[in-house]
Amino acid sequence: xxxxxxxxAPPRAVSAKQAGIAGVVLGAxxxxxxxxxxxxxSVVPSIVLAVAGILAGAWSLAGGERKLxxxxxxxxxxxxxxAVASAKSSVATLESVFTWSxxxxxxxxxxxxxxxxxxxGVISESSGVINIGLEGMMLMGCFWGIYGSDLxxxxxxxxxxxxxxxxxxxxxxxxxxxxxRANQIVSGTGINFLALGITGYFxxxxxxxxxxxxxxSQVPNVHLPLIQHVGFFGAAFGSANLMTWVGLAxxxxxxxxxxxxxxxxxLRSVGEKPRAADTVxxxxxxxxxxxxxxxxxxxxxxxxxxxxxxxxxxxxxxTNGRGFIALAAMIFGKWRPWGTLWxxxxxxxxxxxxxxxxxxxxxxxxxxEALPYVLTLVAxxxxxxxxxxxxxxxxxxxxx
Amino acid sequence: MSLLEEELQxxxxxxxxxxxxxxxxxxxxxxxxxxxxxxxLTTVIAFVAGGLIVLATGHNPxxxxxxxxxxxxxxxxxxxxxxxxxxxxxxxxxxxxxNATPLILVGLAVxxxxxxxxxxxxxxxxxxxxWIVAVWVGSSFSGMPPVLHIAFxxxxxxAAGGAWAGIAGVLKATxxANEVISTIMLNWIAIWFGVYCFQxxxxxxxxxxxxxxxxxxxxxGAKLPVIWGSLQGLDVGIFISLALAVLFGLxxxxxxxxxxxxxxxxNPQAADYAGMNVGRTWIRVMVICxxxxxxxxxxxxxxWKFNLFTNDIQTSQIGFYGIAVALLGRTTAGGTVxxxxxxxxxxxxTSSRNFNLSIDPTLVQYLxxxxxxxxxxxxxxxxxxxxxxxxxxxxxxxxxxxxxxEVPANQVAANxxxxxxxxxx
Numbered sequence: 001x002x003x004x005x006x007x008x009a010p011p012r013a014v015s016a017k018q019a020g021i022a023g024v025v026l027g028a029x030x031x032x033x034x035x036x037x038x039x040x041x042s043v044v045p046s047i048v049l050a051v052a053g054i055l056a057g058a059w060s061l062a063g064g065e066r067k068l069x070x071x072x073x074x075x076x077x078x079x080x081x082x083a084v085a086s087a088k089s090s091v092a093t094l095e096s097v098f099t100w101s102x103x104x105x106x107x108x109x110x111x112x113x114x115x116x117x118x119x120x121g122v123i124s125e126s127s128g129v130i131n132i133g134l135e136g137m138m139l140m141g142c143f144w145g146i147y148g149s150d151l152x153x154x155x156x157x158x159x160x161x162x163x164x165x166x167x168x169x170x171x172x173x174x175x176x177x178x179x180x181r182a183n184q185i186v187s188g189t190g191i192n193f194l195a196l197g198i199t200g201y202f203x204x205x206x207x208x209x210x211x212x213x214x215x216x217s218q219v220p221n222v223h224l225p226l227i228q229h230v231g232f233f234g235a236a237f238g239s240a241n242l243m244t245w246v247g248l249a250x251x252x253x254x255x256x257x258x259x260x261x262x263x264x265x266x267l268r269s270v271g272e273k274p275r276a277a278d279t280v281x282x283x284x285x286x287x288x289x290x291x292x293x294x295x296x297x298x299x300x301x302x303x304x305x306x307x308x309x310x311x312x313x314x315x316x317x318x319t320n321g322r323g324f325i326a327l328a329a330m331i332f333g334k335w336r337p338w339g340t341l342w343x344x345x346x347x348x349x350x351x352x353x354x355x356x357x358x359x360x361x362x363x364x365x366x367x368x369e370a371l372p373y374v375l376t377l378v379a380x381x382x383x384x385x386x387x388x389x390x391x392x393x394x395x396x397x398x399x400x
Numbered sequence: 401m402s403l404l405e406e407e408l409q410x411x412x413x414x415x416x417x418x419x420x421x422x423x424x425x426x427x428x429x430x431x432x433x434x435x436x437x438x439x440x441l442t443t444v445i446a447f448v449a450g451g452l453i454v455l456a457t458g459h460n461p462x463x464x465x466x467x468x469x470x471x472x473x474x475x476x477x478x479x480x481x482x483x484x485x486x487x488x489x490x491x492x493x494x495x496x497x498x499n500a501t502p503l504i505l506v507g508l509a510v511x512x513x514x515x516x517x518x519x520x521x522x523x524x525x526x527x528x529x530x531w532i533v534a535v536w537v538g539s540s541f542s543g544m545p546p547v548l549h550i551a552f553x554x555x556x557x558x559a560a561g562g563a564w565a566g567i568a569g570v571l572k573a574t575x576x577a578n579e580v581i582s583t584i585m586l587n588w589i590a591i592w593f594g595v596y597c598f599q600x601x602x603x604x605x606x607x608x609x610x611x612x613x614x615x616x617x618x619x620x621g622a623k624l625p626v627i628w629g630s631l632q633g634l635d636v637g638i639f640i641s642l643a644l645a646v647l648f649g650l651x652x653x654x655x656x657x658x659x660x661x662x663x664x665x666x667n668p669q670a671a672d673y674a675g676m677n678v679g680r681t682w683i684r685v686m687v688i689c690x691x692x693x694x695x696x697x698x699x700x701x702x703x704w705k706f707n708l709f710t711n712d713i714q715t716s717q718i719g720f721y722g723i724a725v726a727l728l729g730r731t732t733a734g735g736t737v738x739x740x741x742x743x744x745x746x747x748x749x750t751s752s753r754n755f756n757l758s759i760d761p762t763l764v765q766y767l768x769x770x771x772x773x774x775x776x777x778x779x780x781x782x783x784x785x786x787x788x789x790x791x792x793x794x795x796x797x798x799x800x801x802x803x804x805x806e807v808p809a810n811q812v813a814a815n816x817x818x819x820x821x822x823x824x825x
Contacts (some may be wrong), residue, residue: 172777182781185519185580189723190780200766207459209762287660324584331581343638363601370592373585379576380585389578 016063023056025074101235116302117326127291132188135323136195141300170296181396283294499743505696506722522583524719530697561694569686573679648731
C-alpha cells in the first residue's frame with residue numbers, strides 16, 4: 001500500500017516543508033518591502049510576492065504540510081492588506097510609525113514586565129501548578145516595590161520587598177493548590193482579587209488620596225558607553241533599563257537550569273510524571289512549593305519594573321491585565337523560556353506599534369492593541385504549531 | 401482519593417460507621433455540599449478575616465460592617481426604620497437589586513459551563529459584546545414599538561454574547577484549545593473592540609459629544625419600565641433575570657441538554673461512549689453561557705445605564721464577580737441568585753454613594769476586594785471550611801456524650817484519644 005503511494009507521488013525538488021517555509025517568508029516580504037527602510041511605493045511587487053507565497057503554500061498543502069501551508073496562505077493575505085495600507089499612507093506617516101530604533105526601544109520596555117511574569121509562569125507550570133494568579137503577584141510587586149523603595153530609600157530594597165510580597169502571595173497559592181488540592185484556576189482567581197484588594201487598601205492607608213510620593217528611588221537605565229551614541233544601536237539599546245537586561249539574561253539562565261541541571265530535570269519531571277519522580281525520591285510537594293514561590297517572585301519583579309523601574313509611582317490596578325498577557329506569552333511560547341521571550345517581544349512590538357500608530361490614527365491604534373490576543377487565540381487553536389502544557393499541569397499530586 | 405473523600409472517611413469513622421466508602425454515600429455527601437451551610441460558613445470566615453484587617457489597620461470592624469450593612473439598603477426590611485432613613489434605605493436597596501440583576505446572569509454563565517466541566521473566564525468579554533450590541537440596537541431604530549424594540553435589543557445582545565462564547569466552544573470542540581486561555585483572550589479582544597467602537601472617531605461614537613468617548617444614548621422607547629423608585633430606580637430587568645435563573649434550573653435538571661452537559665462534565669469519555677456528541681454539547685453550553693452574559697449586559701444598558709463610555713468597558717470587573725458568584729452559589733440556580741444578591745449588596749454597601757461609612761470609602765471598597773478574594777480562595781477548596789465544620793461538630797458530639805451518657809471517666813478518655821488527642825500521648 002505504501003509502496004503504491006510512493007510510486008505515484010510526483011518527484012519533488014523541494015520538500016513540502018521547505019516550500020511552506022518559503023511561502024511564509026515570501027508572504028512576509030510582501031509587506032516588509034513596503035515599510036521603511038525599503039518603502040516600495042507600489043503594491044505590484046507585493047502582490048507578485050504574495051501570489052508566489054500563496055502558490056508555495058498551496059504546493060506545501062498538497063504535499064501534506066497542512067498547518068504550514070495554511071500559515072503561508074494566511075501570512076500572504078494579511079501581508080497584502082498591510083501593503084495596501086502602507087501604499088495608502090504617506091511616506092511621512094510610514095517613517096513616523098516605523099522609526100525602527102525607537103520601536104525597538106519601546107518594544108523592550110513593553111516586553112520587560114511580561115518577560116519576568118512569563119518566565120515565572122514557565123517555572124510554576126513546568127512543576128505542574130497552573131498560575132492564573134500571576135496578575136495578582138505582579139500587582140503585589142508593583143505596589144510593595146514602590147513602598148519598599150520609598151521607605152528604605154533605595155530601589156534595591158524596593159525590589160527585595162516586591163519579591164517578598166509576591167513570594168508571600170505565591171506561597172498562599174501554593175498552599176491552596178498543593179496542600180489543599182484546590183482547583184488551581186479558582187484559587188488563582190481568588191489570588192488576583194486578594195492582590196487587588198490588598199494593594200488598593202494599603203495604597204489608600206499609607207499614602208491617602210495624594211498617591212505615592214514623587215521622589216521614589218528608581219531602577220537606573222544602563223548607558224552603554226561604546227554604542228550609546230552610535231545611531232540605530234544607541235537609540236535602540238544604548239539606554240535600556242537595568243531590569244530589561246536582567247530579564248533578557250534570565251532567559252538563557254533559566255533555559256540552562258531547566259534543561260541542563262539536576263534541579264531543572266527534577267522540576268520538569270514533577271510537572272510531567274509526578275508519580276515517577278516521587279518513586280525515585282524527588283519530593284513533589286517541596287519542588288512545587290519552591291517553583292510556585294519563585295514564580296511569584298519573578299512576577300513581582302515584573303510588576304516592580306513597571307512601578308519602580310519605569311513609571312516611578314503606583315496607581316490602583318496598575319498591571320491592568322499584564323499578568324494575563326504574560327500567561328498568554330508563556331503559552332504562545334510553548335512553556336519554554338526562549339519561546340516566552342519571543343512571544344513577549346512580539347506582544348511588546350504590538351504595543352509599541354499601536355502606540356506609534358495611535359499618534360497618527362487613534363482608531364487604528366486601538367485595533368492594534370487587540371492583535372496580541374488574536375495571535376494567541378490563533379496559537380492555542382493550534383494553527384501555529386502545537387502548544388503542549390506539561391502533562392501534570394493543574395493536577396494536584398496525591399501520594400499513595 | 402480526593403481530600404473531600406478523605407474528609408468524608410474521617411467523618412464516617414468518627415460516626416462509627418463502616419470505613420468503606422460507597423458511591424452512594426459519596427454522592428450523598430457531595431449533594432450535602434450543595435447545601436447552604438458551607439457557603440454561609442465560607443462567607444462568615446471571609447468577613448471575619450476582612451474584619452481582622454480592618455482591626456489591624458486601626459479601625460473598628462463592627463462599625464465598619466454595620467455601616468456597610470446600612471449602605472446596602474437591607475435595613476429597609478426592618479419595620480422600625482422610618483422617615484428619611486427609610487427613603488435612603490429604599491434607594492440603596494434598589495441599587496443592590498440593580499447590581500444583583502446582571503450578576504445573577506453572569507454567574508449563571510459561569511455556572512452552566514462549570515456543570516459541563518468547563519471554566520468560562522470569558523464572562524467579561526461576552527458581557528462586553530452584549531453591551532456593545534445592546535447600546536447600538538437600543539440607540540438606533542427609534543421608530544420601533546417599545547416592547548418590540550426592547551425584545552430586539554435583548555435578543556441581539558444575547559446572540560452576540562452567545563456567538564462570542566461560541567468561538568471558545570468551537571475551538572475547544574474542534575482543536576482542543578483550552579477554554580480558559582481562549583476565553584481570556586476573547587475578553588481582551590472584546591474590550592479593545594469596544595474601546596475602538598466608542599472612542600473619538602470610532603464607528604459607534606456619539607457624534608454630538610466630540611470630546612467624550614461615549615456611545616449614543618438609548619432612545620426612550622427602548623428603556624425598561626421602572627417599577628420601584630424614581631432616581632435610577634429598580635426596573636423590570638430583575639424579573640427577567642430571575643425568570644432566566646428558573647429556566648436555568650429547569651434546563652440543567654430537567655432537559656436533555658442539561659443531562660448531557662452534566663454527563664459530559666462528570667466524564668467526557670463516558671458521555672462519548674454513551675453516544676453523546678461531546679463537542680456539540682461543549683459548543684451549545686458555551687453559546688448558552690454567552691447568551692446569559694449578553695442578556696445581563698442588555699438589562700444594564702436598557703435598565704439604567706443607557707450609554708456606554710470607553711472607560712466603563714475598560715474598568716468593568718463583572719466577569720470576575722460572576723466567577724465568584726457562581727462558585728459561592730455552588731453552580732446551582734438558587735445558590736447563584738443568593739450569592740448574586742450578597743455580592744450586589746456588598747457592591748452597594750461599599751460604593752462611594754454610601755455616605756454613612758465610618759472609615760474612608762476607598763478603603764472599604766478595597767476591603768471588599770479582599771473579602772471577595774478570600775471567599776474565592778476558600779471556595780476553590782472546601783477543605784478548610786469542612787474541617788472547621790467537622791471540628792465544631794466533634795466538639796459538640798463529645799460534649800453531648802459527656803452529658804447524656806453515664807460512662808466511666810476512663811472509658812471516655814479512651815474513646816477520645818483516637819479522635820481528639822491523636823498524638824497527645
